[in-house]
Amino acid sequence: MSERHLTPGGRGYLMVNAHPQGAAATVDMLWRQLPQQEAAAEKSPVVVVVGFSAGYGLAATLAAARRGAVGVGVAYEADETRRRTASAGWYHAARTAELAAGWTFLNTDAFADTAKTEVIKELAQRYGRVDHLIYSIAAPRRTDPVTDQVHRSVILPLGQASTAKTLEFTDGRPFIGGSTLQPATDAERDATVKVMGGEDWQRWIDALAEADLLADGFTTTALTYVGSDLTADLYRNGTIGAAKGHLEASAHHLGTRLADLGGRAFTAVAGATVTQASTAIPSIALYTSLLHHVLGDEGFLTTAQQMRALWSQLAAEEPLSLDDAGRIRLDGWELDATVQSQVRTRWEQINTENVTDHADAGWFRRQVGQLHGWNVPGIDVDLPSQTTVPWPPEPTV
Incomplete structure (x- = not known):
């Protein structure tokens, strides 16, 4: 193993390397936002998180x-043999394992049946039946395990x-641009639903049920997003929205199936945040900066704060905040009418000349860097970094 001097590399919001110590420090930042609580039951709840290495899955x-x-x-991350450094999610996993005693972390394609087999093996050997499954996947492609067809979102x-x-x-200076996208074909819409919809989520529940690993009262929750009408054309009313609609329909289907166990299935509508997935969506960067x-920092809820609220509801410490569609709503702070009115006013007035008067562009850029371990307080990126970090070993107990 050797130390290297690292500098951020990438184009736009896409970064091709990560800072190992910075990525670990972002996990620590989330950890500190979450108060320590003792398990209410005598036996520790058993949780499976599909997509644990970044964004809301990491916070959950x-x-x-x-x-x-x-x-x-479960996550699917690249080590440094496949890129300039390991992925940020790889480094997140290593630090999360140091903090989360008693957890097993698997690096495998969550869409594959082999991933489900690996998880079932771990559960059978170490944990027993599952109390909660959190599904938090954002992916560019999925290979259908039945047909071997590759679908791209x-x-x-x-x-x-x-x-x-x-x-x-441009050269670190913000400006307002524009993006025009042509409508998706039916095939593109259907492929996006295959990747981002609820089909794989249902397969996870099928696999656990067939292995008799669903606990009485089992609850499963898939994370989703609704957002503002300002971004609706490219999100909720677009291909991603079609996939989210399928995800929500899957929750109703699963809820009916799980009723015999006293089980439940939900989608949880999170609020806006800066994640690797959200930065890929045109207009989301501007919208989030305006929001x-x-x-400000006090009103804009982090992923950790929102996932703390989700667990409080799932554990019945607080009442479920359900909308008419049966979705858990965690986004009231974002969609408050007064907040949205102020965001809309800024949206309509903003241009390159006044961008810093209406949007927190610098904050957004720093947040994107922190997704990959850059711009993290207390981390001196001028020092050489050890980039070779092993994937977490299985727990010894």
């Missing part, structure tokens, strides 16, 4: 561990072309 895993839960996390409007304002940077400008 840390929040569960803080509550005394144990279990299995796209971020496109449906029905007609859509033009939206975008936040971009943070309106709310």
